Amino acid sequence: MIALLSRRLAGLILTLLVVSLLIFAVMGLLPGDPASIMLGTSASPDTLAALRHELGLDQPLLVRYIQWLGGVFSGDLGQSYTYGVPVAGLILERLAVTLPLALMAVALSVAIAIPLGVLAASHRGGLVDTIASVFSQISVAVPAFWVALLLIILFSTTLGLMPSGGFPGWSAGIWPAVKALLMPSLALALPQAGVLTRVTRTAVLETLHEDFTRTAVAKGLSAQSVLWRHSVPNALIPVFTILGLQFTFLVAGAVLVENVFNLPGLGRLAYQALSQRDIVVMQDVVLFFAALVIVMNFIVDLSYLAIDPRLRKGV
Template sequence: MIALLSRRLAGLLVTLVVVSLLIFAVMDFLPGDPASIMLGTSASPETLAALRHELGLDQPLLLRYGQWLGGVVSGDLGQSYTYGVPVAGLLIERLGVTLPLALIAIALSVAIAIPLGVLAASHRGGLLDVIATIFSQVSIAVPAFWIALLLIILFSTTLGLIPAGGFPGWSAGTWPAIKSLLMPAVALALPQAGVLTRVTRSAVLETLHEDFTRTALAKGLSRRKVLWRHSVPNALIPILTILGLQSTFLVAGAVLVENVFNLPGLGRLAYQALSQRDIIVMQDVVLFFAALVIIMNFVVDLSYMVVDPRLRRAA
């Protein structure tokens, strides 16, 4: 087990280094000059050259990559060209919005999808199965930003129950902050709940036809106990796989929803950095998203061994 974890961790670190190199190279080859954007088109060549030297943009590519990677390892993510503050502080501040938003969305998605998928599988062909299928197809087909606009029209414009956008900050109180994240979380959760419902239904249906399920029924256990004690635990691996993918998507894919609701999160920060050509912020945000995806895949791999004893024995 220790040898397996060591190999996985080594692979994780190598992947992070390779991804960081790709991110740096892609950002460096993007069209446009940050110095020109900051100073405007009327700036003289001498002024542009001085600013490029101050920002370190006139140094060789590999040297700048080494300096950036060394700063990331030591916790120094650099200085934002646009905001003039350390990028690490910006990420921590914006993560205080995006992370709770993603957690609420994941909780809503699981609370909707797992029971609905299990009930649809246990009542295959019945009314609950039809409802789950329609919900899954509709929620997958409708984009999250369109759901966000509908929620704003209904709950903010028409009913006036929830603010249409903005974030008051956690200093204003827990409930006002969570209240401002509810509609964005629902907009993010519904499409993911549709996918998770379909996967849960398929996975549970497969286990319902396994020998251990028929044996449990033959021993006199009720269908409900067999469903929740035997079928659902053995269907967790595909469900955990989708949950791992959705967790990263809900953090990295919040760009559109955060812009619709005017939330100061990581997604909006990435959009602003892209529009303002703030390369250092873009690099750090994209690297954070990539690292999150890689780490979540690592956690999901470990969770397989937790839920399946056969994988533990094989390891």
């Protein structure tokens, strides 16, 4: 068990190092000079050179990469060119919006998809199965930002029930903040709920034909008891895998939705940093997204051992 954890952890660290190198290389190839953007086109060459030296842009790429990586490991993510504040503080501040948004989206996705997928599997070929199939196809095909626009038109412009955008902050109270995140989280959740519904339906259908299910039926258990006490718990492994991947996608994929609803989250920060060529912020935010995906996959892999005892036999 310890050997397995050591191998997985070593693979995680190596992956993060490779990803950090790729991120730094890609950012270095982006067009546009941060110093020129900050000072404008009318700046003199001497002023540009002085600012580039102050920002460390005149150093070799390898030196800048080592300095950046050392700062990441020590917790110093650098200073933002645009905002003039530490990037770590910016990320933590924006994470207070993006993280609750992603968690709400996951909760809504689970609340919609798992009951619908289980009911579709237990009524295969029936009306509920047809509704689940249509819902899955439509929700997967429709992008989240388009769902966001439809929600704004319906609930904000037409009915006037929800705010169309903005975030009052958690200091304004829990309900105003949650209310501002409801429509964005629903816009993110619906496409993911379609995928999760399909996975849940398929996983439950497979367990309904397993030997343990037939044994439970032979013992005289009711259909509902067999479904919820035997089939559904054993179908959770692929569902849990998708949930782990969905969470990282929702955090990293909130860029468009946060911009549609004008939410001050990580996605909007990444968009602003890209438009302003704030390379330090871009590098750190992209690395955070990549690290989140890698670490979440690592946690999902390890959770298999806790969920399914059969997987521990070969460890």
